[in-house]
Amino acid sequence: MQKKNILIPCVMALLMLFSNARAQLTLQNPILPGFYPDPAICKVGVDYYMVTSTFVYFPGIPIFHSKDLKNWKQIASAINRPSQMDFMGEQVSRGLFAPAINYHKGVFYITCTDIDHGGNFIITASNPAGPWSDPVYIKAARGIDPSLFFDDERAFILYNSDPPENKPLYGGHRTVRMYELDLTTLKVIGKEQILVNGGVDISKKPVWIEAPHIYKRKNYYYLMAAEGGTSVNHSEVVFRSKDVWGPYIPYDKNPILTHRHLDPKRSNPISSVGHADLVEGPDGNTYAVFLGVRPYQGDFYNTGRETFIAPVRWIDDWPVINPDHKEVQYAYQANWKAQKQKDQLPITGNFASRVLFKDSLNNQFLFLRTHNPTWYSFKENKNALTVKLLPETILEKGNPAFIGRRQQHLLSSASVAMDFSARKGNEKAGLIIFQNETHFYYLCKSVADQKEVVQLFKGNSGTHKMDLIKQAQLPVAQKNLYLRISAEKDTYSFWYGLKENEWQLLENKLDGKYLSTAVAGGFVGALYGIYATAEGAESENKAIYKWFDYKGNDPTYQK
The missing domain is CATH 2.115.10.20 (Glycosyl hydrolase domain; family 43)
Structure with missing residues (x-):
């Protein structure tokens, strides 16, 4: 009887140790x-x-x-x-x-x-x-x-x-x-x-x-x-x-x-x-x-x-x-221990991150087709990313003024703080959710009828152009603007703000399937990105981006 009393706690302790060893990460x-x-x-x-x-x-x-x-x-x-x-x-x-x-x-x-x-x-x-x-x-x-x-x-x-x-x-x-x-x-x-x-x-x-x-x-x-x-x-x-x-x-x-x-x-x-x-x-x-x-x-x-x-x-x-x-x-x-790495950017699970544009881009950001550092700068404006408006557009197969990061969550959002004043209707700068040359939504600032506006465009796979979906007039001389795009599985919604975190809805729950692989084709996924263009014209105008936020929260991830 005495041996049995000693054996039971020993076995249970071993089982607990074994269980702990099998669930370290x-x-x-x-x-x-x-x-x-x-x-x-x-x-x-x-x-x-x-x-x-x-x-x-x-x-x-x-x-x-x-x-x-x-x-x-x-x-x-x-x-x-x-x-x-x-x-x-x-x-x-x-x-x-x-x-x-x-x-x-x-x-x-x-x-x-x-x-x-x-x-x-x-x-x-x-x-x-x-x-x-x-x-x-x-x-x-x-x-x-x-x-x-x-x-x-x-x-x-x-x-x-x-x-x-x-x-x-x-x-x-x-x-x-x-x-x-x-x-x-x-x-x-x-x-x-x-x-x-x-x-x-x-x-x-x-x-x-x-x-x-x-x-x-x-x-x-x-x-x-x-x-x-x-x-x-x-x-x-x-x-x-x-x-x-x-x-x-x-x-x-x-x-x-x-x-x-x-x-x-x-x-x-x-x-x-x-x-x-x-x-x-x-x-x-x-x-x-x-x-x-x-x-x-x-x-x-x-x-x-x-x-x-x-x-x-x-x-x-x-x-x-x-x-x-x-x-x-x-x-x-x-059954082994987790080993986090120094300066490891969040990549899996649910997370929120803000990129402050100080002196470089982190390696989560991508360009299209090549890297040309002549059209962006961290030195021109302190603690900001200055982007020149290029004649190249996202609809073509060149190197537009686009810097993107992957959409990693079915439920996600990206937002930017931007300082930009358009001089002509062809000059645009803003935030894009991009799948390919004709499948995207572009939320931007421009001018229409000599008034500053925030506009929302959709890529058109039939005409290989982009169609204006919605626009709203902005107060006069409103240089600072906040833009936000959010994804909720099969929809995207679009906001703008004159102050940080004071969002005004421009358009709610547009068709997200248009950016899906099943509709857009190909082998890639969607990217949120900064994008500025003069749409075929030469321009000395520039947009200044102060930060880029990304947030993702999918319920399938363990807390």
């Missing part, structure tokens, strides 16, 4: 909310590095660092010099597709596709924070979504490519191909090999086999790739072989991740999951990062394709993503 999805698609990841020691697609936004290919897979800090952008490349003349959803990141013997490698200029390329750095090299284009590797695999002293580049002999058997018929790679010259060696033709079962006409990665575990080479296209039919599939060149045999329980079979009317859905990469977690187990979306209705979403994480279990020596749940969870408990 919460991995909160998405780990990169907003337009951060096509994630790829690598681990170096105790450090994790992750990259995502940026298309024509500049700087391109953000590089995130973490020590716990929860707290992510952007430490660089791999494409940050116009001398590396620019995307002038390209539509928003072109540019850079699907980067991958690898580390081998002191060197970091990023592979990616510049879809309209040069194709697949490699850049390198000894430090992931840069500087990164100029791109080396791999002309022989024709296709998209390249990644590297290192097998002892040998290196390989694999990628999505054309069907055999470039003769598709059906729409979306693609292959995964591979070359050996000389790391000294970054040139291919020998012959190209087709590793996968079509997908898991070509008799079922699988489409868009892409984003391939190879991993070596025990005595097998595992080839993992996305299949089904980056929408509601998206999935992740896996093959394996005893030889790096194949033949690769598909897992008989493929796909290892998909949501295409789930009820689209389910509460708070995560959909379109796929395009995954695997990494070892701090606990020694395997985890997957992958893209997904959070639609507010059906397949409508404005926040773009985002980065999620889920655990992986090896079942009969096959990796299965999210094995304990029917759908990807908004939160997973992990």
Whole structure:
């Protein structure tokens, strides 16, 4: 009896310790909310590095660092010099597709596709924070979504490519191909090999086999790739072989991740999951990062394709993503400690942030297609961002005076404090919510009938112009103005104010689906941004922005 009394509290104490050890942090999805698609990841020691697609936004290919897979800090952008490349003349959803990141013997490698200029390329750095090299284009590797695999002293580049002999058997018929790679010259060696033709079962006409990665575990080479296209039919599939060149045999329980079979009317859905990469977690187990979306209705979403994480279990020596749940969870408990980073900007969960324009832009801000510092300044006016009104407009494919940051929440808002006086009706400055060249809402200050007005425009995909939705006259000589745009899932509302926090509603709950991927098309998400233009004319006029606020509050996040 005495032994039993001693044993029970000891067992309970051990269980409590075990329970505490298993719940030291919460991995909160998405780990990169907003337009951060096509994630790829690598681990170096105790450090994790992750990259995502940026298309024509500049700087391109953000590089995130973490020590716990929860707290992510952007430490660089791999494409940050116009001398590396620019995307002038390209539509928003072109540019850079699907980067991958690898580390081998002191060197970091990023592979990616510049879809309209040069194709697949490699850049390198000894430090992931840069500087990164100029791109080396791999002309022989024709296709998209390249990644590297290192097998002892040998290196390989694999990628999505054309069907055999470039003769598709059906729409979306693609292959995964591979070359050996000389790391000294970054040139291919020998012959190209087709590793996968079509997908898991070509008799079922699988489409868009892409984003391939190879991993070596025990005595097998595992080839993992996305299949089904980056929408509601998206999935992740896996093959394996005893030889790096194949033949690769598909897992008989493929796909290892998909949501295409789930009820689209389910509460708070995560959909379109796929395009995954695997990494070892701090606990020694395997985890997957992958893209997904959070639609507010059906397949409508404005926040773009985002980065999620889920655990992986090896079942009969096959990796299965999210094995304990029917759908990807908004939160997973992990058994290691959180490690926040110094000067880490808020990126996940609910947050509010104000950017004071003192001497630089933080790395959450993006330009269109290239970086040209001649049209903005932090020195011209103290503690302010001064923006010149350019003739370029947001409807064109150049470098307008636009500086944006991602909409990361379904429920969100952005606001600015602005000092600006328009001289002509073509001169405009204000705040925009932007998806592409014809799908946007623009809240701005201008003049009409020689009177200062606040105006609201909507991009017109038919005329490739913008239509005036609403305007209101402002008091005479009102230089200071506050502008605010808020999103509530499928609607946007627009305010202006003569004093801070004294908002007047200009237009309420306009159609937000117009900015959704389902309507606007492409691969990006919406951005809130500063935008000033003289609409085709030269102008010496400038707008002064004093701060930029962003607030996001989605109920799916744990408090």
